[in-house]
Amino acid sequence: MKKSFFVVLFFIIIKIFGQIAPAQNTGLVKDDFFKKPTSQTEPSKKVINKHSDTFGVSKDKYDGNKVFSGSVVFEHQGSVLSADEVIWYEKENFLKAIGNVVLTTADGNRITAAEMEYDGNTQRGIARKNVVLTDPKQTIKTETLYYDKIPNTAYFNTGGTIYSNDGSVMYTKSATYYLNSKMIDFIGRSNIETDKYTIVSDNIKTNQNTGVSDFTGPTTIRSKENYANYVYTELGTHNSKTGESFLNKNSRIHNNGKILTGDKLYFNRNTGFGKGTGNVTLDDPQQKRFIKGGYGEIYEKKDSAMVTDKPYAVKILSKDSAYFSAEKFITFQRPDSANALKKKSYLRAYRKVRIFKTNMQGRGDSLSFNETDGEMHLMRKPILWMGVKQVTGDEIRVYSNPEKEITDSIRVLGNAFAISKADSLNLKDEFNQIKSKNMIVYLNNNAIDSAKAVGNAQAITYADDEDKKTKQIKRIGVMLSTCGEITAEFLERRLEIVSCNIGANNDTYPMSQISKEERFFKDFNWNTKDRPQKWSDIFLETPNYPEIVYESDNTLFNLAEAERKKQEEKNKPKTPIRVKK
Numbered sequence: 001m002k003k004s005f006f007v008v009l010f011f012i013i014i015k016i017f018g019q020i021a022p023a024q025n026t027g028l029v030k031d032d033f034f035k036k037p038t039s040q041t042e043p044s045k046k047v048i049n050k051h052s053d054t055f056g057v058s059k060d061k062y063d064g065n066k067v068f069s070g071s072v073v074f075e076h077q078g079s080v081l082s083a084d085e086v087i088w089y090e091k092e093n094f095l096k097a098i099g100n101v102v103l104t105t106a107d108g109n110r111i112t113a114a115e116m117e118y119d120g121n122t123q124r125g126i127a128r129k130n131v132v133l134t135d136p137k138q139t140i141k142t143e144t145l146y147y148d149k150i151p152n153t154a155y156f157n158t159g160g161t162i163y164s165n166d167g168s169v170m171y172t173k174s175a176t177y178y179l180n181s182k183m184i185d186f187i188g189r190s191n192i193e194t195d196k197y198t199i200v201s202d203n204i205k206t207n208q209n210t211g212v213s214d215f216t217g218p219t220t221i222r223s224k225e226n227y228a229n230y231v232y233t234e235l236g237t238h239n240s241k242t243g244e245s246f247l248n249k250n251s252r253i254h255n256n257g258k259i260l261t262g263d264k265l266y267f268n269r270n271t272g273f274g275k276g277t278g279n280v281t282l283d284d285p286q287q288k289r290f291i292k293g294g295y296g297e298i299y300e301k302k303d304s305a306m307v308t309d310k311p312y313a314v315k316i317l318s319k320d321s322a323y324f325s326a327e328k329f330i331t332f333q334r335p336d337s338a339n340a341l342k343k344k345s346y347l348r349a350y351r352k353v354r355i356f357k358t359n360m361q362g363r364g365d366s367l368s369f370n371e372t373d374g375e376m377h378l379m380r381k382p383i384l385w386m387g388v389k390q391v392t393g394d395e396i397r398v399y400s401n402p403e404k405e406i407t408d409s410i411r412v413l414g415n416a417f418a419i420s421k422a423d424s425l426n427l428k429d430e431f432n433q434i435k436s437k438n439m440i441v442y443l444n445n446n447a448i449d450s451a452k453a454v455g456n457a458q459a460i461t462y463a464d465d466e467d468k469k470t471k472q473i474k475r476i477g478v479m480l481s482t483c484g485e486i487t488a489e490f491l492e493r494r495l496e497i498v499s500c501n502i503g504a505n506n507d508t509y510p511m512s513q514i515s516k517e518e519r520f521f522k523d524f525n526w527n528t529k530d531r532p533q534k535w536s537d538i539f540l541e542t543p544n545y546p547e548i549v550y551e552s553d554n555t556l557f558n559l560a561e562a563e564r565k566k567q568e569e570k571n572k573p574k575t576p577i578r579v580k581k
């Protein structure tokens with residue numbers, strides 16, 4: 001009887017253990033992710049079941065592998081996995097978890113998903129469906145997440161959203177997250193959204209500890225306050241904590257309609273300050289003007305910019321362009337007092353200003369240019385050339401029509417002096433000269449048409465007459481004029497009319513009665529060596545062209561003077577000759 005009992009008991013035990021005996025697991029197919037080489041140096045331990053409400057084996061399900069159900073908990077080298085159901089492939093040290101899956105790593109990171117596979121040998125896992133990875137720095141949401149414990153990285157390529165604790169939100173197709181260093185490597189086009197700006201890049205690496213993002217592909221950082229303000233680079237960094245960007249390749253800063261480019265750029269989004277070094281260009285498309293130099297700065301909040309280090313500016317016009325050089329340029333915008341919705345644009349140039357335009361050239365120490373209204377001031381020993389005419393004074397103001405691109409008038413304030421070649425077709429030293437306290441020069445078709453000299457006005461002009469029969473112009477003499485106000489009308493070759501008002505005093509002298517010295521004011525300075533003849537001359541202290549040598553024709557005066565002296569000698573009383581006795 002006793003023997004029979006033990007026999008029955010033996011068969012019962014055999015049957016029970018036969019139900020839970022390890023299967024051959026021939027149906028397990030692993031993802032290629034688990035087959036990749038690992039840097040693991042020590043053999044991994046077996047996963048350990050800590051709890052489950054039930055477990056069992058079904059030959060018809062999961063190839064006869066153990067199935068744990070109800071509050072299942074497994075532990076593996078400090079990591080804890082919980083789920084509603086877990087299939088344990090014991091021979092392969094492999095788990096498949098289904099329903100409310102949570103993997104908590106030894107360092108406190110947490111992955112939740114609807115499903116997960118975990119390989120105890122490689123310490124790798126794949127989480128699927130509504131995956132959420134949470135750590136102290138951010139939360140990552142995606143559909144499939146690949147987790148590798150040895151390097152402590154998480155990777156996804158099914159599109160994901162990352163919510164950072166600083167309030168920023170990141171969108172990307174693929175990314176690798178290095179949990180130890182808190183570095184996120186975005187692969188492909190990605191977006192970072194903050195409350196102040198948006199970053200769009202083809203390749204970003206962001207360190208969640210330092211807040212520094214590295215860009216190695218086309219990247220745009222755009223302001224949300226002003227959509228038109230943004231920076232672009234193809235190689236650079238951005239610090240979200242300080243707001244600083246360092247841009248090192250094909251970079252641009254777009255600021256209030258202006259564009260700053262350079263070999264290396266810096267921009268602080270918090271202060272609105274930016275700078276560039278090396279081949280800097282400040283472009284203002286609205287004003288059709290750009291400035292180039294070796295160094296530049298922009299000030300977003302002041303709506304201004306500055307360029308130095310051998311800078312020059314170009315104002316692009318439809319028929320002709322104006323070129324400027326100086327030691328420093330400053331450009332800024334200010335609200336229009338007549339219309340608060342509009343702004344006026346200003347350009348300032350300091351020290352050694354040079355100007356070249358086909359029909360106008362100039363020099364001075366400083367320049368102030370209201371580009372919106374077309375008013376330009378040239379100051380401190382300014383000089384302006386137009387054709388065969390030269391204007392100097394304490395300050396010269398040029399008034400133009402920006403829409404029509406023509407110069408209307410020129411005002412000279414203080415010590416005004418206008419010189420015009422009497423005849424541009426010869427090299428005689430004959431110059432019409434007008435000087436006064438102030439002067440207004442009127443232009444027609446960008447050429448000097450007339451001038452009005454006001455205050456202690458003086459003029460030396462060559463008087464010509466036209467032969468009615470031959471229509472030939474004949475020189476009749478030189479007029480010396482002194483009065484309160486002089487008005488002169490010019491033709492290209494000569495001064496046509498001079499009217500003298502307010503205490504007029506005009507005297508015309510034949511060429512035989514006025515010497516060469518009397519035909520020039522004492523401060524006469526016809527400057528040809530400093531005048532730019534091509535646009536590249538603006539970079540020179542002076543082009544130092546050879547002075548034009550003019551022929552001095554004093555023949556009639558010399559002949560008349562000789563005749564006068566002869567007559568004087570002839571008319572002298574003769575002294576009686578004493579004869580000694």
